Amino acid sequence: MTAVLPAKDLVTRLSGVFAGKLEEAGRDSVLVRADALLEVAAYLKNTAGFAFDYFNMVTAADYYQYFEVVYHLTSTRHNHSVFIKVRCHNRANPSVPSVVPLWQGADFQEREVFDLFGIRFEGHPDLKRIVLWEGFDGYPLRKDWNR
């Protein structure tokens, strides 16, 4: 059974490297500043003790004040996993960095989040709608979307 790394432990191990870039630790998740996401993610992937080589999924949630983008990572070597969260407060033009350069599996899923929430993934190689068609009006999974 894959163990979820306790967020408190993770923050303790990360805070030396990324001082001021981790916003808070939930029970199972670590909230990272959006501008630090790429370096934290690269560190988690490439550091021996973590080795998060498998990208489970990315999704998002709309909390009205901000969008929260959730990343689920797993290490097949150590059989542990972690949730990383990023918030974007700019509702008119939300954007987070793309993690496709680190995990190719993020490609279609970031496109799906972009399609349904309208969150831009900066640096994504081919960011366009994937489940809805070109010309669809709005982003249907936003709480304030109404047809």
Added chain:
Amino acid sequence: MEMTGPENFPTDGELDRREGQAVEDLKAHSREAFPDPAAWLEEDVKRNIVLTSLDWIIDWARRSSMWPAVCYPACCGLEWMAALGPRFDAARFGMEIMRASPRQADLLITAGTLTWKMAPVVRRVYDQMAEPKWVIAMGACGISGGIFRSSYNVVPGYNKIVPVDVYVPGCPPRPEALLYGISLLQKKIGRAKAVPDLSELPNPLKKGGLK
């Protein structure tokens, strides 16, 4: 028409835009449901007895060898596959041959939820089928959109896209229900008028009757 080389091929973005335009066009023209294509069957009292015999054998041939097109957008397709399998054996009704090409098929069984993005594709499959052709709307989603009816991306019933002959309710319908729907369609075909009435043929004695 200008020469088309690789440099003239549409870009990915252009293809996406055309695809989206096709969806929007179809959606804009799909407000009303198609009427029952065989509504005229009720007024066939004037049919000629000689031609009826010819009708009978043509209808018999048509209803006994229906070839369904492979077009299963969602989960009802599994019940349809079960209906084709040995336990329920749709081959008993002369329809064991699935056609991967719509040009060789004359029956479209709309097994499953249809999204607007998929709708132009299903419409194209229907358009490519040769006449005469029939459609069975299978399952709640095929009839009305089912539980997804109020969704932003689901077609509220196949009859917005193609004319439907028989509706088979259920979520999903059991294979028996589908076979019953197929036999209803066969009865419907059995009443169809394949040969026109003499009165509908061009009459050389009438003005403008024969060119």
